[in-house]
Amino acid sequence: MPELHAGDRSWSVAAGSNLLDALNSAGVAVPYSCRAGSCHACLVRCQQGEPQDAKPEALAAERRAEGWRLACQCRVVEDLSVEVFDPLRDGLPAWVAGCDWLSPSVLRLRLTPERPLRYRAGQHLVLWSAERVARPYSLASLPGEDPWLEFHLDCRHPGAFSDAARQLQAGDPLRLGELRGGALHYDPDWQQRPLWLLAAGTGLAPLWGILREALRQEHRGPIRVLHVAADADEHYLAAPLAALAAAHPNLELELLTAAELPAALAQLRLVSRQTLALLCGSPSSVEAFARRLYLAGLPRNQLLADVFLTRAY
Known part of the structure; x- marks a missing residue:
């Protein structure tokens, strides 16, 4: 042995x-x-x-x-x-720049790293609490524009990291672990193609960064953002999303509750076979989005997805 x-x-x-x-x-x-x-x-x-x-x-x-x-x-x-x-030996020091509630269950955490971190919209990063609890979170910030690293934490259920995060205050230290590129990103070659961003809960976080990246690069095709939340109070980026939609005629916004989702998916139709779909959320929500898109005729290689898994640590 x-x-x-x-x-x-x-x-x-x-x-x-x-x-x-x-x-x-x-x-x-x-x-x-x-x-x-x-x-x-x-x-x-x-x-x-x-x-x-x-x-x-x-x-x-x-x-x-x-x-x-x-x-x-x-x-x-x-x-x-x-x-x-060892986060103290191997991690990058960072400090809390801000910590506030975007909705009754979504905590926005903004961090300032010891040195600038090169990343792209849609990537995720392992965060280490002072209690040495690690958790990967998607970046919601936009590189080159936001002066901090932003994360949206789902605090609906108890968890060692989210429970610790509730107590954070400006200036508190954390450590950053591995930066990882997930499936989600924006490619400048997509500029003319229809782009659908479908999110459930805090699956909106990486898509918020990707949406702003697409608009910064002057995406010309239609963009559709669909956000599903447990109830209307949990559409935590409703106001900034509405402001972007008002400023960009090619951006369509749809906010749904979980109860409204089945009917909305049943009505979902592709506007073009060139459509690209980026999905993020829980396994069940991503599966529901993907199944309907497949039935609507979206080629599998035009669908990119990240799944959020919940753990009580």
Whole structure:
């Protein structure tokens, strides 16, 4: 049986054991969210030995060369020594620039990093609380325009990170982990094509940045934004979205409650086979959007989606 080493601890594990599970079951706390190699919350650095990596392409080559691996995607096949991501040592310091409520359940968090962070609209970033709780969140800010990094936190349900975030005040420190490019982005080559942005809940966060990026690049095709919320009070960006729609004749805005969604989807029709659709929200909402778009004739390669998974940590 292979020996697994972490810090000052060593123990035997069954060959082929998932590295994330092996560490957490032994009390070596490694955070995780998606278990699919997307969120990058479960970073560990290999010091000796090499695990079997099911998704090596999920990390940049330079990160892999430094020994970093995603524990959720690795299996222990030989003696292995690792160190877990330490936000104090490996993370980028940041401070709270602002923290306020956009709706009864959506908390807006704005952070100022120690040094400028290069990113594009639609990417997500792992945030570490002072209690060493990690959670990946999509960036809602627009690079080159917003002087902060902005995140929209869904606080409807208890969670270790969201509970800690409720107590944050301006000037409080946090740490930033891995910056990750999800499926969502804006491509300047799309300028003439119809663009649909469909979001549920705080799935609107990355699409808010992408919408403003598209408008900044003078997108000429029609843009349709559809936001689904539990109730009317949770359309937390209704006013700024309406202001953009008033200023841009090619932008159409539709705000729906969850109860109104089935009827609206039944009426959904493509305006063009060239339409591009960007979806974000819970698994069930993204599945509902995608199913209706497929039935409406949207080619699968013209649909980009990020799914938000909820965890109580």
